[in-house]
Amino acid sequence: MPEATAGSLRERKKQRTRQELIDTALELFTERGFDAVTLDELCAAVEVSKRTFFRYFTSKEDVAMSPAQDMWLALIERLRTGEPEPGRALLDSVQDDLLATVADMPAEWAQRTLAAHRLTATTPAMNGHNLHFCDRTTRTIRDVLGARFAIPDDTTDPRPRIALDVLISATRCAHDTWAAAGTGTHEELLTHLRTAFAAIPGALTCAPHARD
Secondary structure, three states, X not given: OOHHHHHXXXXXXXXXXXXXXXXXXXXXXHHHOOOXXXXXXXXXXXXXXXXXXXXXXXXXXXXXXXXXXXXXXXXXXXXXXXOOOOOOOHHHHHHHHHHHHHHHOOOOHHHHHHHHHHHHHHOHHHHXXXXXXXXXXXXXXXXXXXXXXXXXXXXXXXXXXXXXXXXXXXXXXHHHHHHHHOOOOHHHHHHHHHHHHHOHHHHHOOOOOOOO
């Protein structure tokens, strides 16, 4: 077998194993609860060793949150390889890249992300893992954008950091709305994302009235 073909087959097998771990984890966690499923049980259900599991994931939280993490990692890659757009607002540019990233995710990704999001809402360990991942992702995005644009350090100009924090918050808001009311399609998530992004300017000037 040619070396390139053998390499491709290995990569496809690795991807299948990774995806089977994700799908099985989400199914078991949803049916029985995150804390009720042990790592040994998950590995046995997929017929892999714990050593194999740790080639792909660092923990139960990591495998459960992988669908959402995959989207953010795909966004980072898009930002890293995309063409800079000098003069355009940073927030607008990253919003468009995020929408394009979501639209390009595989068809089955939305249902997996919806399942993971709903689990996070009821699982403190997953929520903590997610918050830590969001913090690391925000810093990585700032570093990637800093390689493309002359973005000032946030110790001298806080605006880039605030813009990205606002984007993350709006994205989480859209996911919450989607998980509460949607059926788990790309189209619904994209609609909620656009709505959340459009609300950002008004949110910054929102002046609530006192209760009567």
